[in-house]
Amino acid sequence: MRVYLDNAATTPLDPRVLKKMLPYFTEKFGNPASIHALGQEAFIALEEAREKVANILKAPKDSLVFTSGATESNNFIIRGLALANKNEKRKRIIISAIEHPCVREAARRLMVAGYTIDYVPANKEGIVTAKALENLIGDDVLLVSVMMVNNEIGTIQDIKKLATIAHRFGAYFHSDAVQAVPYLNIDIKALKVDFLSLSAHKFYGPKGVGLAYINPDIKMQALIVGGGQENNLRSGTHNLPGIIGLSEALYLAYRERDEYLKRISKLQKYFWEKLKQEIPEVLINGSWEKRVPANLNVRFRYIEGEAILMDLSQKGICVSTGSACSASDLRASYVLKEIGLDKNYLNSNIRFSFGRFTTKAELDYTIKALKQTVKRLRAFSPIN
Amino acid sequence: MSLNYTKKTLEHFLRPKNIGKIVHPDGYAQIGNMVCGDQLDFFLKVKEGKIIDVKFLSFGCASNIATASILTEKVKGMTIEQAKKYAWQEVVDDLGGLPKQKLHCSVMAVQGLKKAISDYEEKQQVLPKVKKTKKKEEKTKKKISVKKSSLKKTKKK
Ligand SMILES: Cc1ncc(COP(=O)(O)O)c(C=O)c1O
Ligand code: FES
Numbered sequence: 001m002r003v004y005l006d007n008a009a010t011t012p013l014d015p016r017v018l019k020k021m022l023p024y025f026t027e028k029f030g031n032p033a034s035i036h037a038l039g040q041e042a043f044i045a046l047e048e049a050r051e052k053v054a055n056i057l058k059a060p061k062d063s064l065v066f067t068s069g070a071t072e073s074n075n076f077i078i079r080g081l082a083l084a085n086k087n088e089k090r091k092r093i094i095i096s097a098i099e100h101p102c103v104r105e106a107a108r109r110l111m112v113a114g115y116t117i118d119y120v121p122a123n124k125e126g127i128v129t130a131k132a133l134e135n136l137i138g139d140d141v142l143l144v145s146v147m148m149v150n151n152e153i154g155t156i157q158d159i160k161k162l163a164t165i166a167h168r169f170g171a172y173f174h175s176d177a178v179q180a181v182p183y184l185n186i187d188i189k190a191l192k193v194d195f196l197s198l199s200a201h202k203f204y205g206p207k208g209v210g211l212a213y214i215n216p217d218i219k220m221q222a223l224i225v226g227g228g229q230e231n232n233l234r235s236g237t238h239n240l241p242g243i244i245g246l247s248e249a250l251y252l253a254y255r256e257r258d259e260y261l262k263r264i265s266k267l268q269k270y271f272w273e274k275l276k277q278e279i280p281e282v283l284i285n286g287s288w289e290k291r292v293p294a295n296l297n298v299r300f301r302y303i304e305g306e307a308i309l310m311d312l313s314q315k316g317i318c319v320s321t322g323s324a325c326s327a328s329d330l331r332a333s334y335v336l337k338e339i340g341l342d343k344n345y346l347n348s349n350i351r352f353s354f355g356r357f358t359t360k361a362e363l364d365y366t367i368k369a370l371k372q373t374v375k376r377l378r379a380f381s382p383i384n
Numbered sequence: 385m386s387l388n389y390t391k392k393t394l395e396h397f398l399r400p401k402n403i404g405k406i407v408h409p410d411g412y413a414q415i416g417n418m419v420c421g422d423q424l425d426f427f428l429k430v431k432e433g434k435i436i437d438v439k440f441l442s443f444g445c446a447s448n449i450a451t452a453s454i455l456t457e458k459v460k461g462m463t464i465e466q467a468k469k470y471a472w473q474e475v476v477d478d479l480g481g482l483p484k485q486k487l488h489c490s491v492m493a494v495q496g497l498k499k500a501i502s503d504y505e506e507k508q509q510v511l512p513k514v515k516k517t518k519k520k521e522e523k524t525k526k527k528i529s530v531k532k533s534s535l536k537k538t539k540k541k
Contacts, residue, residue, distance in 0.1 A: 304443055306446060307397070307446050310394075311446075314394065330419050331420070343421070346421055347420065380400070380404060380440075380442060382423060382441035383423070
């Protein structure tokens, strides 16, 4: 049996999305910037896709910039804002301590441009509290960036509250919402964010295409310059099949949301209950209540996460020890450190991330396999 | 990221040899890596300068387990002096290569074994009676031709 429980790393393309994309590779291959009929056909499709996304996110059409993914969106938002405003007085950027590496790195590299980067902590539950942000913020802050849902532990932040605090001090607010689709309602107006990022492959769309919401009133500097596409904010010929895919995937994700959420919450609960029943000494990382139903991050005492992962992999089960990008990095997860995990636990973690195609039979198989795996590895652990 | 373990590595990971502990070991050592947080414990039983039994416990990654397994398999039956010359590159060779970021696992395993040997040797020095056998062993040392380390063959994957 092959079981894919790494949907936070990426998801398979939904066949319905693929079907929508296919014509834009072949017969409708025109460049939306061309003014002949083929180009204009592509242009219309591009703007329809943008409109579709704008309707879902409740954002004005001209505020949406298509990118190559959330890494680019996050880089663009953080660097593009900082570089456009580098002659202003605000010289501090606050990001949460549990942001994705692309936010951390984009921010860190602004230090050479004279910015100070401060990290607002997350508590033991994996939550960035209003108080924590209030302790740190001041009117010298240009931008606050807090992710909507954490990619490792799946915890949900109160974005509206945090954005309100930022605005009270005249700072802009960005949220990386990559892991939030479709678990949370992304209503840009209601959330009061100035910037937001998405990546299509996290919600059954294609890889290599993403979105940046940019409040059109804010001064930005493009990072990728050239032909002036996307309102001069992101040059380069549009990845039209990808953009069509993103809009369709987002549309389907929210259209089928209610039913999906019911199903996946049940699966998550079932899996966690079963896990606790069948395997001794497993503990959850981060809040259980304030977590998306797609995520379960747990620690298995006495044994190493990578060994568990490899053993499961031999049984056809795909999981992760944290985030996919940190797998090559041997260092323990900074997210788990941040939420105060004891150092003896830092290497014993597995992230299970469920998705649209996860079934109960797959979870039963995984529990059975895990039971063997954990028992085998614990039998020769030096720790007790 | 390339994290393709060889068939041999997976075999040793899935069915490791010499796991467990020795109750009254002649040599024991624990070794850990601060960066990855992994840990290995080695237990030795030595008779007349020869490793007659070796066991290990692991809190580690797949390659940590596999390297300890193949290492213990190899050094069982070796003289202490032969075992001391065993290089991590040979472990990597024996496994048919390791991913670059996993080379340190083999280094750590070999260091752990050597630490256990040192522990054994220190214990010998306190017990003069056994010291004799150590001297004897040193004499014979020269006669043993130790295979050249297969450094050159090491796959730089
Ligand atoms: C929270 C978060 N932000 C950003 C990214 C980057 O997305 P992408 O790799 O598609 O650019 C990811 C995915 O790895 C993520 O989980
Ligand atoms: S990753 Fe450090 S021992 Fe394997």
